[in-house]
Amino acid sequence: MSSTSTPLPSQEAPEWRHEPHHITLRETVDYTIFVGHLPPHDRCSLHAHYNPTVCLSLISIIDVTDHVVSDPIRRKQTPSPISIAKGTLLSYNSTPSNPHVHEYTSDAHPSLFLGIESPLGRAIGPPSPLMSIDVLPHVSVRHHGEDLPFASAAVATLPPGCTVRIHVNTLDGEKVLCRLMTTLMGPALDLLDVRSSPDHVIEHLRYDKYDPPKLAFAITNFRGKGFDSNESTTITNNTAHSCEVFIIDFFTKENSTTSQ
Known part of the structure; x- marks a missing residue:
């Protein structure tokens, strides 16, 4: 020292x-x-x-x-x-x-x-863009933390039978995007129909320390440059109950180690 x-x-x-x-x-x-x-x-x-x-x-x-x-x-x-x-x-x-x-x-x-x-989170620099969300009728979306320099977040409320589509919004250069999703109300996330574009991984992480709630997390990891409307995550509520899904997009800089 x-x-x-x-x-x-x-x-x-x-x-x-x-x-x-x-x-x-x-x-x-x-x-x-x-x-x-x-x-x-x-x-x-x-x-x-x-x-x-x-x-x-x-x-x-x-x-x-x-x-x-x-x-x-x-x-x-x-x-x-x-x-x-x-x-x-x-x-x-x-x-x-x-x-x-x-x-x-x-x-x-x-x-x-x-x-x-993340050590690559952009704590200093231009704000990350808000995630882009397309919804069918009767689905409501509210954004959270719009001033965060390294993340975007939103809550989507889906009645039975409705769909929400979340785009990968990476307008400002090379980066890694980690998307976290969890339900705050209604069916667990693994009871919904969660799909992503080809070559992107969805996995469920569970933490059942408290019951209730029983928690399920879906993680989607995207890498790339620019905006591609085909790169997105779609959630459809196929259950008989309304659900509330929290989505966090955490943006980091592209890492040469992970790009190989």
């Missing part, structure tokens, strides 16, 4: 993947998908997020204390309980030199987050 280096709060905290309440669901050279969980009356240890990160609250969280120590203002304040509604999207514009360092304490209710982070 250079004599001119300034100690960071993160030096007191391990990376999130070494914190026992965080579980890695899938890890590649481009991104890591994880779940963060906290049972009632529990506490996670101090940990750091070093890369651009998006977290989705999968259940309604009541009376959880989030003590952020990387923010000089909040570090001096006494933490107070907060509540986070199911479907809330949180983002950290973290970098190795400016990490997000925090710890959680729960009261009588659990917390459960689905997260994705």
